[in-house]
Amino acid sequence: PLPVVAIVGRPNVGKSTLVNRILGRRAAVVQDTPGVTRDRIAYEALWNGKRFTLVDTGGWDPKAAGLGASITRQAEYAMNTADVIVFVVDSSVGATDTDLAAARILRRADRPVVLVANKVDDERSEANAAELWSLGLGEPNPVSALHGRNSGDLLDLILDAM
Ligand code: GDP
Ligand code: MG
Numbered sequence: 001p002l003p004v005v006a007i008v009g010r011p012n013v014g015k016s017t018l019v020n021r022i023l024g025r026r027a028a029v030v031q032d033t034p035g036v037t038r039d040r041i042a043y044e045a046l047w048n049g050k051r052f053t054l055v056d057t058g059g060w061d062p063k064a065a066g067l068g069a070s071i072t073r074q075a076e077y078a079m080n081t082a083d084v085i086v087f088v089v090d091s092s093v094g095a096t097d098t099d100l101a102a103a104r105i106l107r108r109a110d111r112p113v114v115l116v117a118n119k120v121d122d123e124r125s126e127a128n129a130a131e132l133w134s135l136g137l138g139e140p141n142p143v144s145a146l147h148g149r150n151s152g153d154l155l156d157l158i159l160d161a162m
Helices: 015-023 067-081 097-106 123-135 151-161
Strands: 004-008 041-047 050-056 084-090 113-118
Touching: 004 015, 004 067, 015 041, 015 050, 015 084, 015 113, 015 151, 041 151, 067 084, 067 097, 084 097, 084 151, 097 123, 113 123, 113 151
Parallel strands: 004 050, 004 084, 084 113
Antiparallel strands: 041 050
16 A cells, blocks of 8 residues: 555645645545545555545535544644645745644654645745744645645655655
8 A cells, every 4th residue: 555645734724735736737536545535535645656545625614514523633643644744834834823732732742743734935934934833833844735836845744754
C-alpha cells in the first residue's frame, strides 16, 4: 500500500484547495482505501516520482456533527491511519479555539504532523504564519494553496517526513 497523507483542519482553511494544488491534473479518486467514507476522499498523488495516497478529510457537514466533534474525529482518524498528518490553519484568521483543540490532540500523535499556515499569498502575510508557533506543533510552513506559493517546498517536506 502507498503511504497515506491526511489533510486535516477546520472548514474553509483551504484543505481542498491544497489537495487540488498537490494533485494538479493527475487527480484520481481512490476507492479502496480502508476507512475512507463519504466524508473522507482519498486520491492518488505523485510528487518527484513518489506515489502516495492523499486523504481530504473535510467532506462532512460540520453542522450535523458539531464542529468540535468533527475536528476531533478527523484528527483521531488521521492519527490512526495516516503516515503523515498535514494540519492546515488559515493564517489570515489566526488560531481559533477549534484550531487549538485540534492541535492539542495532534500534539499527541506518534507520527509526523506538518503544520501549514495557509493563505500566505504574499510576503506581507508571512508574519501571520509566525503567530502559529503558538499551536505547539513546531514550525508553521507558510503556503498559498490558491496561488501555489511555497507549495513545492511543502511537498518536499511532506515526502521527507514519510
Ligand atoms: P476547505 O473547507 O478547508 O476544504 O477549504 P477550501 O479549499 O474549500 O477553501 C475555502 C476558501 O478559501 C475558498 O474560497 C478558497 O478559494 C480560499 N482559499 C484556499 N486557499 C487559499 C489561499 O491560499 N489564499 C487565499 N487567499 N484563499 C484561499
Ligand atoms: Mg474541502
